[in-house]
Amino acid sequence: MSTPTPVPVTPETIRDVPKVLLHDHLDGGLRPGTVVELAEASGYRGLPTTDPAALGVWFREAADSGSLERYLETFAHTCGVMQDQDALVRVAAECAQDLAADGVVYAEVRYAPELFTEHGLDLPTIVETVQAGFREGERRAAADGRTVRIGTLLCAMRQNARASEIAELAVRYRDAGVVGFDIAGPEAGFPPTRTLDAFDYLRRENAHFTIHAGEAFGLPSIWEAIQHCGAERLGHGVRIIDDITVDGDGKAHLGPLASYVRDRRIPLEMCPSSNLQTGAATSIGEHPFGLLADLRFRVTVNTDNRLMSGCTVTSELAALVDAFGYGWADLRRFTINAMKSAFIGFDERLAIIDDVIKPAYAPLVGDWRASRPTAPAGRPAPR
Numbered sequence: 065m066s067t068p069t070p071v072p073v074t075p076e077t078i079r080d081v082p083k084v085l086l087h088d089h090l091d092g093g094l095r096p097g098t099v100v101e102l103a104e105a106s107g108y109r110g111l112p113t114t115d116p117a118a119l120g121v122w123f124r125e126a127a128d129s130g131s132l133e134r135y136l137e138t139f140a141h142t143c144g145v146m147q148d149q150d151a152l153v154r155v156a157a158e159c160a161q162d163l164a165a166d167g168v169v170y171a172e173v174r175y176a177p178e179l180f181t182e183h184g185l186d187l188p189t190i191v192e193t194v195q196a197g198f199r200e201g202e203r204r205a206a207a208d209g210r211t212v213r214i215g216t217l218l219c220a221m222r223q224n225a226r227a228s229e230i231a232e233l234a235v236r237y238r239d240a241g242v243v244g245f246d247i248a249g250p251e252a253g254f255p256p257t258r259t260l261d262a263f264d265y266l267r268r269e270n271a272h273f274t275i276h277a278g279e280a281f282g283l284p285s286i287w288e289a290i291q292h293c294g295a296e297r298l299g300h301g302v303r304i305i306d307d308i309t310v311d312g313d314g315k316a317h318l319g320p321l322a323s324y325v326r327d328r329r330i331p332l333e334m335c336p337s338s339n340l341q342t343g344a345a346t347s348i349g350e351h352p353f354g355l356l357a358d359l360r361f362r363v364t365v366n367t368d369n370r371l372m373s374g375c376t377v378t379s380e381l382a383a384l385v386d387a388f389g390y391g392w393a394d395l396r397r398f399t400i401n402a403m404k405s406a407f408i409g410f411d412e413r414l415a416i417i418d419d420v421i422k423p424a425y426a427p428l429v430g431d432w433r434a435s436r437p438t439a440p441a442g443r444p445a446p447r
C-alpha cells in the first residue's frame with residue numbers, strides 16, 4: 065500500500081473539514097448586503113454607506129479603530145435593522161447558511177432578545193422568530209448538501225436589569241432549541257455577581273450557561289464567573305493568562321485559578337481576531353491562545369463577530385495555523401474540545417464527534433482505523 069500524500073493545511077482544506085463554533089453573535093454576523101436591504105425595507109437611516117462592499121469595509125474599520133464609540137455604532141446599525149420578524153428570520157437563516165458554507169457542523173449562536181424590542185416585538189415572539197429562522201437556514205443548507213445544527217444561547221446585557229427575565233426565557237424555550245444563557249456587555253463596573261439571582265435560578269433549573277469574562281477585565285471577573293456564578297464555560301477567558309508565569313527556562317507556573325480552570329477542563333471560548341480589535345491582544349502570534357493550547361487548557365476557536373472582524377471559523381483557524389504552525393491533529397483537538405463543551409446532550413455531542421468529526425480528520429492525521437464511520441453493530445467503538 066502506498067503512503068498517502070499529506071494534505072496541506074490551507075484555508076481551502078480547513079474549510080472542507082467539519083468545524084464547531086461556540087461563540088458567535090447573531091447581531092455581529094450579518095451580510096453587509098443584508099444590512100443595506102433591511103435598512104431600505106424598514107426605513108432605517110443612518111448607515112454610513114449603502115454600498116455593500118464599502119459597508120463591509122466600514123464595519124471592519126470601525127471595529128478596528130480603537131474607539132469604543134465607533135465600535136458600538138456598528139451594533140447600533142445591525143440591531144437597528146433587526147427590529148421586525150422578517151428581518152430576524154432572514155438574519156438567522158443566513159447565519160445558519162453562512163456557517164454551513166464555512167464547513168461548520170454545529171454552532172451555538174447567541175443574541176440578546178432585549179435589543180430587538182424597539183418596534184414593539186415582545187421577547188417570546190423574538191425568540192420564536194429567530195428559532196424559525198435558524199430552522200429555515202438549516203433546511204436551506206441541507207438542500208445544498210450541508211448539515212449544520214444551530215443551538216441558541218440567549219444573552220442578557222450586563223448594564224440592563226433583565227437577566228432574570230431572559231434566564232426564564234432560556235428555560236422556557238429549552239425544548240425548542242435554546243441550549244443556554246450568557247451575559248454580555250461591558251465587564252468593568254458590571255461584575256457577573258450583579259446577576260447572581262439569574263444564575264442561581266438557572267442552576268436550580270439544571271440549565272446551562274456561559275459568561276463573557278476575562279476579555280477586557282482580568283482575573284476577578286473570571287473568578288466570580290466560575291466560583292460565584294457557576295459558569296460552565298468562559299466567553300473569551302483570555303485574561304486567565306494573568307495567572308500564569310513563565311520562568312527563564314520556559315517552564316510555565318499556574319496560579320490557583322489557572323490550575324482550577326485547566327484541571328476542571330473549563331472551556332475557553334477564544335476569539336483571537338476579536339481580541340485584536342478590542343485590544344485584549346496585540347497580534348495573533350502574541351495571543352495567549354498559543355501558550356494556553358500548549359498547556360492543554362480546553363481551548364476552542366471562535367469568531368465572536370464575523371461582520372466586524374471580517375472572519376470565519378476557517379479564517380480564525382488559518383490565522384492560528386500561520387502563527388503557531390498547527391497541523392491537522394491540533395485542529396482536530398480544538399474541534400473536539402468545542403464539541404465536548406457544547407450545551408446539547410452528551411449522546412448528541414458524542415454522535416457528532418464519532419460519526420462526523422473523527423472520520424473526517426482521520427485520513428488527514430493518518431489515523432486510518434478511526435476513518436471507519438461506524439462501529440460494527442452491537443459493539444461500541446472503544447474510546
Ligand SMILES: [Zn+2]
Binds near residue numbers: 087
Ligand atoms: Zn462575545
